[in-house]
Amino acid sequence: MPTFAYVCPPTLNDCLKLLKENPGAKPYAGGTDLMVKMRDHAVSPQMLVDLKKIDKLKGIREDAEGNIIIGALTTHAEISESPVVLEKYPFFAHACRWVGSQQIRNRGTIGGNICNGSPAAETLPSLYILDARIHLESISSTRTLPIREFFCGPGKTCILPGEIVTAVEIPNISVEFSGSYHRQGRRKVVCIAMVTAAAMWRQDETSPSGMRFSIALGSVAPTVVVAKNAENYLNECAVCSDDVIEHAAMTALKDASPISDIRTTCDYRNDLVYVLTKRCLKDIICGGRELK
Amino acid sequence: MSGTKVVGASVTRTDALEKVTGAAKYTDDVKFGPGMLYAKLLRSPHPHAKIVKIDTSKAEALPGVRAVATGQEFNSYIGLYLLDRTLYAFDKVRYVGEPVAGVAADTEDIAEEACKLIEVEYEELPAVFDPEYALDPQAPIIHEKLGEYEYAPFIFPQAGTNISNYFKVRKGDPENAFKECACVIEEEFYVPHLQHTPLEPHVAVAKYDHSGFCTLWTSSQSPFAQRNLLAKALKMPYNKLRVIVPYLGGGFGCKAGVSIEACVIPLAMKASPRPVKLRMTREEEFFCTFVRQGLKAKVKIGVNDEGKILAMENTYYWDAGAYTEYGVNITRASGYSSTGPYNVPNVKADAYCCYTNHPVGGPMRGFGMPEIHWAIEQVIDIICRKTGMDPVAFRAKNALQGGDITVTGGVMHDTGLQKCILKAAEDLGWDKPKHEAKPGKRVGRGIAAMWKAPAMPPDASSGAILKFNEDATVNLLVSGMELGQGTHTVMAQIAAEVLGIAYETVRVHTPDTDYSPYEWQTVASRLTWSMGNAVKMAAEDARTQILKLASDHWDCAPDNLDIIDGYVIHKGDPSKTQSLKHMVIYGLTNKDGLLKGGPIIGRGNFIPPDVSALDKETGQGPKSVVHFTTGAQAVEIEVDEETGVIDIKKVASCYDVGKAINPMNVVCQTIGGIYMGLSTGLFEQLQLRKGNPANNSLADYITATVMDMPEEIFPSFVEVPQVDGPFGARGVGEHTMVPTAPALANAVYDALGVRIKSMPVTAEKILCELKVQRLESQTV
Amino acid sequence: MKHTITLNVNGQKYTVDVEPQEKLLDVLRDKLDITSPKKGCEMGECGACTVIMNGKAVNSCLVLAVESQDAVITTVEALHADGKLHPLQQAFIDAGAVQCGFCTPGMIMSAKALLDTNPTPTEMEIKEAIAGNFCRCTGYKPIVDAIQSAAAVMKKEGA
Numbered sequence A: 001m002p003t004f005a006y007v008c009p010p011t012l013n014d015c016l017k018l019l020k021e022n023p024g025a026k027p028y029a030g031g032t033d034l035m036v037k038m039r040d041h042a043v044s045p046q047m048l049v050d051l052k053k054i055d056k057l058k059g060i061r062e063d064a065e066g067n068i069i070i071g072a073l074t075t076h077a078e079i080s081e082s083p084v085v086l087e088k089y090p091f092f093a094h095a096c097r098w099v100g101s102q103q104i105r106n107r108g109t110i111g112g113n114i115c116n117g118s119p120a121a122e123t124l125p126s127l128y129i130l131d132a133r134i135h136l137e138s139i140s141s142t143r144t145l146p147i148r149e150f151f152c153g154p155g156k157t158c159i160l161p162g163e164i165v166t167a168v169e170i171p172n173i174s175v176e177f178s179g180s181y182h183r184q185g186r187r188k189v190v191c192i193a194m195v196t197a198a199a200m201w202r203q204d205e206t207s208p209s210g211m212r213f214s215i216a217l218g219s220v221a222p223t224v225v226v227a228k229n230a231e232n233y234l235n236e237c238a239v240c241s242d243d244v245i246e247h248a249a250m251t252a253l254k255d256a257s258p259i260s261d262i263r264t265t266c267d268y269r270n271d272l273v274y275v276l277t278k279r280c281l282k283d284i285i286c287g288g289r290e291l292k
Numbered sequence B: 001m002s003g004t005k006v007v008g009a010s011v012t013r014t015d016a017l018e019k020v021t022g023a024a025k026y027t028d029d030v031k032f033g034p035g036m037l038y039a040k041l042l043r044s045p046h047p048h049a050k051i052v053k054i055d056t057s058k059a060e061a062l063p064g065v066r067a068v069a070t071g072q073e074f075n076s077y078i079g080l081y082l083l084d085r086t087l088y089a090f091d092k093v094r095y096v097g098e099p100v101a102g103v104a105a106d107t108e109d110i111a112e113e114a115c116k117l118i119e120v121e122y123e124e125l126p127a128v129f130d131p132e133y134a135l136d137p138q139a140p141i142i143h144e145k146l147g148e149y150e151y152a153p154f155i156f157p158q159a160g161t162n163i164s165n166y167f168k169v170r171k172g173d174p175e176n177a178f179k180e181c182a183c184v185i186e187e188e189f190y191v192p193h194l195q196h197t198p199l200e201p202h203v204a205v206a207k208y209d210h211s212g213f214c215t216l217w218t219s220s221q222s223p224f225a226q227r228n229l230l231a232k233a234l235k236m237p238y239n240k241l242r243v244i245v246p247y248l249g250g251g252f253g254c255k256a257g258v259s260i261e262a263c264v265i266p267l268a269m270k271a272s273p274r275p276v277k278l279r280m281t282r283e284e285e286f287f288c289t290f291v292r293q294g295l296k297a298k299v300k301i302g303v304n305d306e307g308k309i310l311a312m313e314n315t316y317y318w319d320a321g322a323y324t325e326y327g328v329n330i331t332r333a334s335g336y337s338s339t340g341p342y343n344v345p346n347v348k349a350d351a352y353c354c355y356t357n358h359p360v361g362g363p364m365r366g367f368g369m370p371e372i373h374w375a376i377e378q379v380i381d382i383i384c385r386k387t388g389m390d391p392v393a394f395r396a397k398n399a400l401q402g403g404d405i406t407v408t409g410g411v412m413h414d415t416g417l418q419k420c421i422l423k424a425a426e427d428l429g430w431d432k433p434k435h436e437a438k439p440g441k442r443v444g445r446g447i448a449a450m451w452k453a454p455a456m457p458p459d460a461s462s463g464a465i466l467k468f469n470e471d472a473t474v475n476l477l478v479s480g481m482e483l484g485q486g487t488h489t490v491m492a493q494i495a496a497e498v499l500g501i502a503y504e505t506v507r508v509h510t511p512d513t514d515y516s517p518y519e520w521q522t523v524a525s526r527l528t529w530s531m532g533n534a535v536k537m538a539a540e541d542a543r544t545q546i547l548k549l550a551s552d553h554w555d556c557a558p559d560n561l562d563i564i565d566g567y568v569i570h571k572g573d574p575s576k577t578q579s580l581k582h583m584v585i586y587g588l589t590n591k592d593g594l595l596k597g598g599p600i601i602g603r604g605n606f607i608p609p610d611v612s613a614l615d616k617e618t619g620q621g622p623k624s625v626v627h628f629t630t631g632a633q634a635v636e637i638e639v640d641e642e643t644g645v646i647d648i649k650k651v652a653s654c655y656d657v658g659k660a661i662n663p664m665n666v667v668c669q670t671i672g673g674i675y676m677g678l679s680t681g682l683f684e685q686l687q688l689r690k691g692n693p694a695n696n697s698l699a700d701y702i703t704a705t706v707m708d709m710p711e712e713i714f715p716s717f718v719e720v721p722q723v724d725g726p727f728g729a730r731g732v733g734e735h736t737m738v739p740t741a742p743a744l745a746n747a748v749y750d751a752l753g754v755r756i757k758s759m760p761v762t763a764e765k766i767l768c769e770l771k772v773q774r775l776e777s778q779t780v
Numbered sequence C: 001m002k003h004t005i006t007l008n009v010n011g012q013k014y015t016v017d018v019e020p021q022e023k024l025l026d027v028l029r030d031k032l033d034i035t036s037p038k039k040g041c042e043m044g045e046c047g048a049c050t051v052i053m054n055g056k057a058v059n060s061c062l063v064l065a066v067e068s069q070d071a072v073i074t075t076v077e078a079l080h081a082d083g084k085l086h087p088l089q090q091a092f093i094d095a096g097a098v099q100c101g102f103c104t105p106g107m108i109m110s111a112k113a114l115l116d117t118n119p120t121p122t123e124m125e126i127k128e129a130i131a132g133n134f135c136r137c138t139g140y141k142p143i144v145d146a147i148q149s150a151a152a153v154m155k156k157e158g159a
């Protein structure tokens, strides 16, 4: 392990000040990514700024408009057990339950999962289709970014120096909707996914089927990708029959550009894109139901 | 062997209390005080290269560095069956990860830093990564001095080649027999390198004091083999090297023989008298200790129209890695077991131990048997499919029985193999309809049989010393390691049974070569049989002494006496009872008023009595091994047609253990073996890219978790006594994983009609084969 | 820079000096001589280092020691403190859930963390709770059985 200074500021303001004053500093949340990377000498921060005392970053709340705001320090265990998340977005709670082991879920945070920026990150496909918004704060500014604009490459995010993620916001969906998440790893659990997929429809009178679709895929490109081609195809179909689902799942392949690595081959990833997309769509459409 | 009290009972493990309370100490838990140094090794980045120059001066100058060792200084050879291995590389490196230099320093960080300061100039050489290519005359030679190495008499190295052992079987007339066959199938199979992945990584601490006395604490399966090989290589008198082994956090073979210990002692010698600790990181563990060898197997089996196997022709190319000091014997085992557990009159088998520039191949649970059965048991399945014979009936029909002639020409002892095959099938419900598949899934069943002998030199022996204490409790000294298999419990049971005392009063603990008697190694599932015999003998020796003492005391014949529940009793005179307490140390007073006796110490030693050499050209001989444990396993699975993902529904298995000294232990070994068989069958593979490990971490080397285990497990055993085993017992540790992977592959075929010939059976491979199948069915 | 931290381990208060990069696992093992948490991988995969920290099972190899200021840490050593085996320990012995024992302390801690919050877990919940604890010996089934029977015993004792 490299050596570093460790600080655990009590307030967000102290934290942001420290980050501004120490360019070599890194926020430290659950440490489940950072500890492994430091051990491998993949990162060697000069200072770790432990976020764990900052109450402002904790907890899940629903505001008056029905938006859910999840503090960056919220652990995967907390999200997967959160009554409000379970009720409104069970597939997202479910996604968090896929993360690592119970021990990892007890420590790993949603902020860390997002900021780590892995294309295989468990929470991301769901957050993409939910149009989640990332709340960022530095000592001098506060901003909010749609999650789709947050990543610029594997492990690369748009976080500016001195900035941290304070929360993830899931905007309220005022129409009828349904979402689903599927993933496959090399064994049943405690493994990084080979492919992840999330899909959702929301009621939308302007589209022929009355549903507007969003699909996001993980681990098939340098960042999580939106399956634009598949979405467009579905958004133009009047009836979501089995054939349509089948074709949409095939179309999703156009949106993926997987590689072969030690986990699996490009070919198998493509197979999984098709299957997992199809399964998500089947879940949410219940066998070709027409909404209108 | 009825009428036993403790033998045959599922008593609680002797080590369980220590282990659930955290009291059990493993090597890394032992404290050595502030003087301890930490070692790190500089490893070869090349699979094959000449070492032109090593300059350690900068490392030595780093503050906090206390010793640096290299092969220039420590240039002896070491090895169990073939002395081909270096302590630290000299002249050449032969695999990525080979130790080139070691540093002992005040902290691990300093040692690591110092390793980076060592300058090594290499001249890269062409490398060999395929065992078949290793045999090509054009292939680079990995050990030029193979012809000069020392080796055991039953190993046949081929000087001037990359073959460090060549085992041949020539039995009957296979060429003509194949012509008589109604069905002949020939297929090629592949088994990748694996790593045992015991939960405890290797760790060793050595201390070399100013008097030249060396103590080694190590996580080893083989304290005496350690002492033997290391003392010899380092030219120490055996009684000046003391090996202490605390509890082991699993071994599965990778802690047999010698590995990291050969690097730490030289450092301790140079840093004398400070203790030096060398601990493998999990990443190092994967390619710097032992790995399971890779195998390319060509198996050809012919059967007549009655479903009788007439001939086999099998070729095994072992990808044995850069040093084969241990692997040569796996090759030998694959030769004398080459047919699997079947009665085959005509056999041609060739097993090659091939040097490659891969990590060092060593023993792993099953010792070559999971690998060769992977091939044999699938070819048998193919034959059954092709000829329409039932895989269970076919196996039962061809299974070796007592009196049959084995592949090496010896007579098979009595065995319950046939019963095992039928029992495993029955427990799985072979004759009943399969469970109904969920939509999009297909159900399949497979079965495989197995045999395995303890693979060891003919003179692998065991010692036992049994000491009584004043309160009639016992310390049983043995050097077989408790690595989880429950051997301490079984030994306590055997001793207690013979002595007529409660087994809880027998303490068996971890060995120290200065005080514990000799044991060859804890490998080969040989302890229950070999060490068990020694313990039984030691207990009998103590019992004889006790009875003699009491018979003198009462002035009667020892035959009239017995020991029951810690008391010597007179069978004909209930008034005569004598507690063992006190008397086992202080003796008894005879009628003449004189004291007799003294501390009771029982002694036992055992050496396999009748194993003979095999002919070099034919592999034939009267008795190749001490015995074979046989068994079978059946598996039911459900496979997802779209993803290829397998759910294991049921596993049923049955082994012939001779006598289950502790039935619960047998069941636990079986479940553990099923787990390891499934884990290796479904997931495990050390990915090597030009000799470089690509997935050497627990994140990337996939093993089965609790979620991947079968929904139902039916473990069972039969007991056909082993005549020369203690209470009729023979070993059953490794066997339980041998048939799992081929049974799984056969089940996949049953479900989907695709044949996976290279282990592991991943979802990806299944899907790939399914796509080929679909394409073929379209073109037909 | 060294930090002085005070933490409660198994009911005892300890004050230790630690470097920022020191892991809780190493401090427990090397400085407090609490050796039941084992080092199996040092990257959060194997679970051998599992301890209960403030009521939750965590991999102590992924926790910085400095973070455990004021923390309450439980390891398997605490379960037997009064000389009586915890139902989980007894059940592990009875079910044959212990072989080499290297995974056992971490496994029991994961199981305890589960039963502390969910005294009547389903088989699936048990599996989920220990999925991050690798065992190479037992095949897991005896461990799941042990946790189930410990839960039953604890329910009876509590009732």
Ligand SMILES: Cc1cc2nc3c(=O)[nH]c(=O)nc-3n(C[C@H](O)[C@H](O)[C@H](O)COP(=O)(O)OP(=O)(O)OC[C@H]3O[C@@H](n4cnc5c(N)ncnc54)[C@H](O)[C@@H]3O)c2cc1C
Binding pocket: A026, A027, A028, A029, A030, A031, A032, A033, A034, A035, A036, A051, A072, A073, A098, A099, A100, A101, A104, A107, A108, A109, A110, A111, A112, A113, A114, A115, A116, A120, A121, A122, A123, A159, A163, A164, A165, A166, A190, A191, A192, A193, C043, C044, C045
């Ligand atoms: C054994 C194991 C299994 C795993 N399995 C999975 C899995 O199945 N799926 C999966 O998706 N992940 C998995 N992970 C990865 C990891 O657990 C998750 O990504 C987790 O969410 C990371 O959160 P953390 O709080 O631990 O992050 P940390 O390690 O604390 O931080 C990660 C990165 O994010 C930065 N950071 C953290 N919080 C903030 C913030 N609020 N603002 C700005 N930057 C921040 C840190 O500086 C660091 O660069 C696994 C990890 C391990 C060790």
Ligand code: FES
Binding pocket: C038, C039, C040, C041, C042, C043, C044, C045, C046, C047, C048, C049, C050, C059, C060, C061, C062
């Ligand atoms: S040592 Fe911590 S999880 Fe393996």
Ligand code: FES
Binding pocket: B199, B249, B250, B484, C097, C098, C099, C100, C101, C102, C103, C104, C134, C135, C136, C137, C138
């Ligand atoms: S008992 Fe050995 S790892 Fe679990």
